[in-house]
Amino acid sequence: MEIILLAQFMGALYGLLAIILGAFGAHVLKQKLTPELLLSFETGVKYQMYHAIVLIVLSFNLGFDRPLDSAIINCFVFGTLLFSFSIYALCLSATKDRKLRFLGPVTPIGGLLLAVGWTLLLYNFLSPII
Template identity: 80%
Template sequence: METILLAQVMGGVYGLLAIILGAFGAHALKKKLTLEQLHSFETGVKYQMYHAILLVVLSYNLGFDQPLDKYIINSFVFGTLLFSFSIYGLCLSAANGKKLRFLGPVTPIGGLLLVVGWALLLYSFIAPMF
């Protein structure tokens, strides 16, 4: 899939799912999750929405004529997937009494990919100055 299309489609999918999962968390999970789990779930939704918006904005603003642009988009797409969805899995599995512990290390890997994406984006802004 072309990188610009990947950014647009995944930005739209992540935005759509953030709204659905946010409403699901606020209503259906309110009585099922602890306050700490609910807060974690909300953090996943927020980061997902932030990066959904970012992907859509970048899809209209990056030139996509350099490999760096592809690395930036891939870092945000896969970082969001690993970060937010591992949090959802941890919260929902814990609420059902069968916490999927293997997801614990996935969350920081996703977070690291998000950091890499932001660092690469920053680099793309300042590199032309040198």
């Protein structure tokens, strides 16, 4: 039950923050970031919103009767956190001319978790027929 609540809470939180951060990027950061950094920031927002929606949808559709279901949710929750929020931190720190380079490797780890989540979801759909 708590994994369902985690999926719903994080999906709603990520959706809310994606709207706020998207508006922040479009109205405030537009003057402060280079076009390349703004595009990176927008990528973080898009991936965050996509996975917010996925978390909400999955919370109502997965049976949560197998550890696989929890693994899928955890991959999406933590993958989104690492992927999108490391991009935000990298972009925002660049505005202060103090780019947090140690976060560079965090982004692909988050992306890998997202890819694992999608792979597990695909396996979840295919496992009854293979």
